[in-house]
Amino acid sequence: MSATRTLAQFIADTDFENLPPAVVEAAKIAILDGVANMAAGSVQELADIIGRYVRDAGGSPQASVVGWGYKTNPPAAAFANGVFGHCLDYEIQGFPPTHGTSSCLPSALALAEHHHIPGERVITAYVLGWEIQGRLRAASAPATAPAYHPPGLVGPMGGAAASAKTLGLDADQTLMSLGIAASRTGGLTANTGTMVKSTHPGNAARMGAEAAILAGMGYTASDVALESPVGYAAALFGGEFDWDTATGGLGASWRLLDPGFDIKRFPAQVYMQNAIEAALNLREQNGLAVADIEQVTIHRRGRGHSGPVPRSGLDGKFSVEYCAAAAILDGQVGIDTFTDARRFSPDMEEMLGRMRVEPEGPESGATLATAALKDGTTISAECSAFRGSASNPMSRDQRLEKVRDCFQRALSEADTERVLEMLENLEHVDDVSQLMSVLGQAAARG
Structure with missing residues (x-):
């Protein structure tokens, strides 16, 4: 059996009853986090452009655009929500890095809303989308050109897997x-560092939904693609592709559990998480006062994508210097850290001049933050596994603190x-349109 057909058969044959309870629970944690991100993302500056663009393009009112108070066709809704x-x-x-949630979940939710699909099938679709996307990413990682952003390469396949399962396609249609x-x-x-980056998973979700819809209508493609x-x-x-990684042992293990996933504590690139936590530890453990700092050095592997002077608040999500500076200045790093107002504020401009990155990093792999103080003393703190990482998981209360903050940027406290309640009991939701009717309400915008 060909590799493409092997994956298609696995997707078609796997139902909710085949998923181990631990996989279902992991999927629900990931789905809750993903939906919260959609809600908070729906009120960002770039979302204002996308929301108006999708609305103005028109489309049959079948699937909700989160936070916008209108419906459109499922591929367009999947794009916006992605x-x-x-x-x-x-x-x-996940591991290796690729954005499996924003590539797979929006297409599953849009199609499930339109077709009144139950929550347990959305869970199954998400698990399969994550699995296929993760396997293809792991199989191709050594040969992936750094000029490609991985979710653009493997995301459409994950989106198609999730969409095919949501629609209940058979093996040939899934193929x-x-x-x-x-x-x-x-x-x-x-x-990376611009608005376009977020369209890579958005396009994956849209293309995945469209691929499954077309296949369900009889549209054909190569069966050995x-x-x-x-x-x-x-x-x-x-x-250069590891076919055993892509297709071996399907169903014997699940990538949501092994190798698992990191839950981000901070809204920045995953490679920034340890640097932010190390900088927060430096501040908190030493009672650090900004006025006392001569220079801060972050010792880590690599310099980061965006360098010491990010072009915008959004670009700051990929700058080690900016992320660490925000942690030291504010004692916290959240969604509002990455606005242009914060990026170009006088204290941030001044602090960035005192930030340095030492890209060799400790042999341990930890990130070390060191501050040289004006009195000649030096203090330091480190982070080797940020809270929320697979090796240092968040508690349920910590996870809910994050998702509530996200939801309440677009929803009332009651709707949050x-x-x-629906997402933590998603397998018992009879019709996902009940969930999407709440998420699709127009959020207040400034």
């Missing part, structure tokens, strides 16, 4: 979905609690 879900860079992150999605890949790392000599692996990875 952008919202990724724009904060706050969603969970065609994967073949269609394989021709919808791309996304440039050059756009992944392994063909002129197919996916050959075109994108020069044929309604959504939390």
